[in-house]
Structure formats: C-alpha cells, structure tokens
Amino acid sequence: MTNDDGVDSPGLSALARALKRIDDVCVIAPNRNWTAAGHTKTLDRPLRVTEITLPGSRQTAFSSDGSPSDCVALGFLGLAPERPRLVVSGINTGPNMGSDITYSGTVSAAMEGVVSGVPAIAVSLGDYLDWDFSYAAAFSARLAQRVLREGLESDVLLNVNVPRGRRSDIHGVRVTRLGRREYNDQLIRRKDPFGRDYFWIGGSPPGGAGEPGTDLHAVAAGYVSVTPVQLDLTNHALIDQIAGWNLHA
Ligand SMILES: [Mn+2]
Secondary structure, X not given: OEOOOOXXXXXXXXXXXXXXXXXXXXXXXXXXXXXXXXXXOOOOOOOOEEEEEOOOOOOEEEEEOOOHHHHHHHHHHHHOOOOOOOEEEEEEEOOOOHHHHHOOHHHXXXXXXXXXXXXXXXXXXXXXXXXXXXXXXXXXXXXXXXHHHHOOOOOEEEEEEEOOOOHHHOOEXXXXXXXXXXXXXXXXXXXXXXXOEEEEEEOOOOEOOXXXXXXXXXXXXXXXXXXXXXXXXXXXXXXXXXXXXOOOO
C-alpha cells in the first residue's frame, strides 16, 4: 500500500485498517504530500526510509522521502518482506478522474505496481470537502479481494473514485471510461521580496460535466466509478496514418 498525500493522511490509515482484514499489508508511503507529482522516479539522490506507526492504528509502515511511485518500487525491489501480489494506492483526498490521472501521484503509484507486474488499484474520494473514508475503505477491501481472486490483465489498473457520503448516500457502482476534465487554471504573476517576478499556477477545482458512461458522470450522479486503465497509451488507429507521412524523405 501507498498513497500520495503522505504517510500521516487519515485516508491511508483507513485503507490500511480495511485491507488488514483480508490479508497481510505492507505500507510504504511518502513522508510528505506529493499530490499531482505524477509518475516520478528519483535518480539524483538516495532514498531514506524510517519505520513508523500509522496515526490512529497499530499498523507499522515505512515512511520514505521518495515519491509515491518510488515507494512502490522500494517495496518490489526488496523493502517489502515478500513480493506484493497487489498494489493499492489511496485513499486520496480528492478525485482523480479523466486527465487528472496524468498528474496523479495516487494513480502513478498504481501504475508502478503494474510496471512491476502485479494488478493495482488506485482509490480516491471524489469530493474536495468531505473526508469520510468509511465507505471507500470498505469498498476498496471488497474490490481488492475480488482482484486477488480473479486477477487482472497485465498492463491494467483499476482507478476508483468514490462519491462523498455514507453507504446509504451512494447509489451503486458503475464501470466507466475516463471523462474529459476542464481545468480552471489561472496564471498568478507576483513579485517576490527582491523585486523578481514569480508565477503560480492555480485556480478553483477542475470541472467537466462528463458524458454518460464516464467517471465524471458516474461520481456526479452518486455512483462509485471503477475505470479499467491500461498503461499502453498508443493510439493504434493512427499508426498507419502517421506512418504514411513519409517522414524520412
Ligand atoms: Mn493526493
């Protein structure tokens, strides 16, 4: 298990408590928040690891100064007591839908599991306000059990987004495709105390209405969204067309 909000995030503890009921759990998570750090591999410095206890539980964990995907790599390359059969990343405080997944540390950690040859699940709360992890944690444990039993195609992870609320507020589960996010980023330009310009990219949370069948649409309608995501990003339909550009001429 890992996450991108950091080892002290209540979402990680809630997920660890739920997964411990179905199997042995090894937690290796970053010692700070890496939200939107994407799929990072640290090559220019050593990685430090300390053993801690997760807040609010007796679960021991490794805390690392590496990225979420570094943490997964550490596990597979020998830090975990045995080779993991499944990587679960989360529970993230905020949704990871549509093109969010290209920024997401939560989803990138799951990608690292797939790169290492095992199935993976990324779990996010599809809301920016309400951090009740109880339903998302229970759902993740059920899904993890199912994936361990059924297996997944290699190259595939499951990206899960759970709407806010308790079990009674959630209408069901939809298996979806990625929707199209709309970002409200603005460029803030200011002066630092030394008179130099600095820039800050920010804005209100991303939107996007989402067509039926998408993750955005399902979560907005109160359903858990489960999207099977493959790491092969090739657009197969365009291979012949681009090849026809005769670029070596
Ligand atoms: Mn995060």
